[in-house]
Amino acid sequence: MTETHKRPALSMLDLVAVREGGTVAQALQLAVRTAQHVESLGFTRYWLAEHHNMPGIASSSTAVLIGHIAGATQHIRVGSGGIMLPNHAPLVVAEAFGTLAELYPGRIDLGLGRAPGTDGMTMRALRRDRVESEEDFPRDVMELQRLLADAEPGQKLIATPGAGTHVPIWLLGSSLFSAQLAAHLGLPYAFASHFAPRMLYQAVQLYRDLFKPSAALAKPYVIVGAPVIAAPSDAEAEYLASSTYQRVLGILTGQRGLLPRPVEGFMDNLNDAERQAIEGFLAVASIGGPERVQQRMRQLADSTGADELMLVSDIYDAELRLRSLEIAAQAVRS
Template sequence: MQIENTAYSILDLALVSEGHTYKETYNNVLKLAQHAEKFGYERYWLAEHHNAPNIGSNATSILIGYVAEGTKTLRVGSGGIMLPNHSPLVVAEQFGTLSSLYPDRIDLGLGRAPGTDRETALAIRSDFMSAAHSFPNELEKLEMYFSKDNANAKMRVPVAETNKVPFYILGSSTDSAHLAAKKGLPYAFASHFATTHLWEALKIYRKGFNPSNNLEKPYIIAGVNIIVADTDEEAQRLFTSLIRLIVGIFTGKRDYVQPPTAMTEDLREILKHPQVHQMLKYSFVGSKTTVKAQVKEFLEQSKVDELIAVTNIYDINDRIKSYELFAEIMKELNSAN
């Protein structure tokens, strides 16, 4: 079966590797983005997370500006802004400003999860739970601030009214699929870690999609873990850093990205654990030949419009190489159509 041309992008959490400072981490974010631009990536999204020492993407809009300033054509955006953490007015001001500085290059991906634990969410915004439950209403407020029809309102964000910033609904469950379909917005599913509801969410979104001024037909982005190296063995070695990260999530002992080691029997056993296996279900690891076959199968099954790759590797040069090889894979798959 042939697959349609598929865009390919990057999702980055600005993970901090052991022995690296935040400054070095941010420098590496920009370095990777500059290479991604050369490799033909569509967009470079930065996530929002809080109260985790190994994640540097806390002030997402600031990092977006940093990456946009250091690149020329790459789309840069949020994957995503967790809207219940923020005032819609402030988000409109931030992204309206970013779009003024970098016209036609800024994306606004929006999610409803806190990107942290409950205590931190309440420290960020005391009415977080209420805002999370009213996510559709918060989204409408944001849309209003970006609308030219709001020009005569008492409460305005003029810098947003003059800029067209595309919205994307992010999700890891079926709730977000319903909302994205109803609003006629593009939908990005976090299948790089939330694998359970992928197929049902895609079905709901496609079946319920309501064409809008933003989008005529459904547009789906799927997150996948990608680690590509010269050989399967080398890719498996690089994969060990991600496995240890996942163990840290399940055990509550979040740590910096560890240097890779040889793949051991103990680590292979961890991969067989039901929770770990489910979480890493859409992780494509290996040589170009191996990963190309895995990606091709996933695209044929899912028929998504875009893949957004998450590559959690300790060393920036290994990361860049993996993303370069993945770009080659996507170009080869697209040219085969």
């Protein structure tokens, strides 16, 4: 996939990071500001990710937060990136997102992931006695499709709200499984290359090769996750990115925490294995000044043929994060 591609649409995935020295309330307030900011920049959608039992992420009650964000914005699409379907009964998801769709018609997306997205103890706390596995994912996706479609004569189980809302369903993944399922069902596909880029090109190609047109989608549509730390200079961007580097190292070593303050020369103080692990995690990241970010983002768009880039920008300083998104938007569109 080396052909030159049209400029992709831009969107944002927000993990609603809680910062060192900050509060959950402040993180939620910043999420609203960020959504309003990217809406003003012309972004297509703003998604929130479901995570549980993680002190540094405040988006666990994803549907509630989607409603809050949609109510504070005007036209940008707001959705999940994603709801971890093994944690929920499809009917509950259909009712929640059906309610959102009735409140904000034409603006709600339902992105679905097949991993629990948390540890075993938390998974049991979420599910109680429900026995659910990743292998049940295709069945649950199709059940959700039926619940969000028009109710059929004689249908016994009807999501109210939900039925007839036709909330767009997206499949999310970081491996080949969801790429194949999205292709088979004719659904749009988002690859989580913002944290697991290794199988990006293979998954996107497989999705396109196997895609079957459906009532939902006539041709393949791909979102690619793209970490971005943009600043006026490469040096400042590298400094700001040290917050992300610390966060990534914490994920890789099982020491998750709040989003840390930036540290000068952080990568220089790591051993080779740690540096390589962080670089692998962020292999498709665009970190730098406007020129470097433009080059990296265009390279990612061209090499994947992405219809849309979904930016992730974890910067400690809230104002500099908003600036990063603005620089990135200008870089892609100039």
